[in-house]
Amino acid sequence: MSISKRAGLFLAACLVAPAAFAQTPQLGTKITEVDVGAWAITVLPDGTNLPKGSGTAAQGAKIYEEKCVACHNTGGKGGPYATLVSEAPLQGRGIEAPKTIRNFWANATTVYDYIRRAMPWPQPRTLSDEEVYALVAYILEQNKIIEPGTVMDAKSLPQVKMPNRDNFIVKFPDKI
Amino acid sequence: MTKKKDGLGALDQVAGNGLMSRRLLLGRGAAIAGAAGSLALGGTGANAEPLKDDEWGRSQGTTTKEVDPRSRFEDKVKRTLSNPNGEPRTQHARTPHHLLNGTVTPNHLHFTIVHTGAPDIDPAQHKLVLHGLVKQPLVFTLDQLARYPMESRMAFVECGGNSAPLFSPEPVQATVQQIHGLVSNAEWTGVRLSTLLDEAGVDPRGKWVIAEGGDMSALSRSIPLKKAMDDAMIALYQNGERIMPGNGYPMRLLVPGYEGNMNVKWLRRLQVTDQPAMTFHESRNYSPVLPDGKAFKFYFMNEVKSFITHPSFGTTLGEPGYREISGVAYSGGGRISRVAVTADGGKSWADAALQGPVNPQAFTRFHIPWRWDGSPAVISSRAWDEAGNVQPLRSEFVAARGETKEPVKNLLGFPNQHYNSLTSWGIASNGEIKHVYI
16 A cells, blocks of 8 residues: 555544544443432532531531540540641741641631541541531631531532631642 | 872862762773772772682572562561551651662552551452543443553652651751652553543533542542643552552552642542642642741642762761762652762762663662762752752752741651752761751
8 A cells, every 4th residue: 555545544534533532442431420429529619519408516516526526625626636626826836837727728618528528537428418517617616717606508618718718829820 | 190099080089078970980880890899908908708608509499489578688678657556547658768779669668658548449349430520421440441551651759748857957867768758669550541531521611630539538639630631640550560559559640740649549539620629638738838827739749859868877888988879869840850969068069870761750860979088078969850940959948948946856747848958968987977957
């Protein structure tokens, strides 16, 4: 076969192929978002994927006593594991200042996401969505980030303004 | 030209305190070997004892095993553990760089950090799902992925908190393993993530990929789509064998040059989104605090860095004379282009030889011949990458990133993240090595 003929066939193949990815194996099994279901636990900062339901600090306090206090101590003051409630500032304490939910975390949705995926240790993903809302409300209220009695749900949680949210600098803007 | 006792000329010295030209490692290697031999004779002043047949060579050796163990004399070459009893907190295992050579970290010595233990994943049951802002969500088994075109590449993986003890205002007295043990280098083999993303069809709104592991804490990180489409890989093999459990068996995300935590292990889910998830780890641990109280977010890249492994703290130099200084250099910014070494505390520097092939985002070993005259010396290394980034001097680094208020006492702690300045070793006349700052 001449080079020009081969080139012609190659060109024809390119024109027939609907897209570049048609040439890759395509061995994945199709699935629907509904069937990803139980695995799709990520909550985004704008509230995307927050579940239905709601909770208050009063409800959260009871769950906290039952499922969290052994590791995080009374009122979330920490010990033996992470401090959850603290008004200690970040600024002025050096580069090694302990980062807390109040003095550091930029998004309240992170509290929901992390409790739901990883807590309580070692029985993660056993809390109901309502229990998670209640614990988030409890932690945010104890930290004086939300007004007492504020109900946490899919609408209110993403609107919570975290105190340190404006103190971040994107290190490599060109990488995003 | 004046010849010294070891047969090397004064003109071979290219920087202060006995650093010699790296070219001696190439064209004149034989001369160096001969010189070292004559130095050994001159140094001891005695002849070697007559040779005899050794006992181990006159009897049947050990039986060959299916999986080879190391020599029993190498038992001291091991990782150090932060949490050997598996208490309910993070476990770190650090690589003994001062006892290794070359660039490949053996799999059983590759560093690991696991937050909730390594899950015991059955590869026949494991699934990877790719969904979110895509035209067609897809789920893959390991067998399906293993049929894709495979690609192999060298890559370092480094914890964003590696070298954290060097934020101390006073140099900690610790080995390379204790200071820099949370980085390792391996050949990873797997499937390009871009291939799978193209098959699923990324929606134009997609800007991030949230990667999640199948561990107890379902660890997750947000990866820019830019990186995911560039050189990210679903890695299935580590140095030729299936990935070790502590490194993500049966599959992990490899994002070359980006902080270790983003290379999500036990990978089970990838979700394309229009925004970062601001997960626990990216919100808290890997956002380093700056001296003014602000903090960097999305630090991602591990910047150009090098350290001398031989000689280093924990060993003692013997008699004066010829020896080699060597270490590793690497950069998230690409290939290492240059490493300079000093033996006089930074007054003068000489370029080290780079052992090829020099791969991007991978360990490059550097070597330079050195004639130690037995007087106090301070050795250090500094690396450059192909993108023009240079490893900052300590004064530059501290000015930008600060130090801890008190000297660091806990070598296992993480007072801050992303340290990439110099590591320097002070050598006393008696051969003792201390960690020093220059």
